[in-house]
Amino acid sequence: xxxxxxxxxxxxxxxxxxxxxxxxxxxxxxxxxxxxxxxxxxxxxxxxxxxxxxxxxxxxxxxxxxxxxxxxxxxxxxxxxxxxxxxxxxxxxxxxxxxxxxxxxxxxxxx
Amino acid sequence: xxxxxxxxxxxxxxxxxxxxxxxxxxxxxxxxxxxxxxxxxxxxxxxxxxxxxxxxxxxxxxxxxxxxxxxxxxxxxxxxxxxxxxxxxxxxxxxxxxxxxxxxxxxxxx
Numbered sequence: 690x691x692x693x694x695x696x697x698x699x700x701x702x703x704x705x706x707x708x709x710x711x712x713x714x715x716x717x718x719x720x721x722x723x724x725x726x727x728x729x730x731x732x733x734x735x736x737x738x739x740x741x742x743x744x745x746x747x748x749x750x751x752x753x754x755x756x757x758x759x760x761x762x763x764x765x766x767x768x769x770x771x772x773x774x775x776x777x778x779x780x781x782x783x784x785x786x787x788x789x790x791x792x793x794x795x796x797x798x799x800x
Numbered sequence: 801x802x803x804x805x806x807x808x809x810x811x812x813x814x815x816x817x818x819x820x821x822x823x824x825x826x827x828x829x830x831x832x833x834x835x836x837x838x839x840x841x842x843x844x845x846x847x848x849x850x851x852x853x854x855x856x857x858x859x860x861x862x863x864x865x866x867x868x869x870x871x872x873x874x875x876x877x878x879x880x881x882x883x884x885x886x887x888x889x890x891x892x893x894x895x896x897x898x899x900x901x902x903x904x905x906x907x908x909x910x
Contacts, residue, residue: 733890782897
């Protein structure tokens with residue numbers, strides 16, 4: 690059973706547009722929610738993360754929005770660029786240091 | 801890259817043979833992890849270690865064993881490889897809450 694559900698599976702956005710990726714979880718014990726960016730042939734790289742006591746966190750063009758009551762969180766990429774084309778994973782940290790990952794979203798930014 | 805190296809980077813092996821993957825870190829982190837990445841599944845935790853000789857199972861541990869005799873090295877062993885273990889394997893370390901990943905090992909079991 691997938692602990693973290695991620696959508697969409699793939700996303701195509703025009704350069705300069707906003708990319709939005711959504712994740713949902715059920716386990717209220719999760720207390721840390723990172724997003725990873727992965728380029729082909731590379732390991733996932735930590736992009737941005739949020740704790741559940743905060744509703745939004747922004748780092749440059751990347752923003753996490755967190756809705757604790759709905760058990761949902763999302764990644765917004767503003768002014769999307771072709772260099773942002775990658776696969777993005779959301780994750781949630783549970784007990785015993787286990788990170789549970791979503792299934793990934795392949796983002797393509799068209800010039 | 802958080803000082804993490806993995807070896808080998810690519811391996812092709814036959815069903816039934818033993819395989820050992822190595823993860824090496826240079827920054828003395830206590831926690832180390834092994835994940836596998838498969839299309840449609842994201843990354844799934846196989847085993848993790850919270851110190852020398854201290855390990856525990858993750859979500860998909862069947863068919864895998866691990867060992868950690870030194871802080872810097874975490875080994876993943878497939879005692880008898882099966883085709884279902886064809887995957888990309890990632891090692892990670894933990895720094896406070898954040899986990900940082902190595903470059904991965906692509907394993908193909910024929």
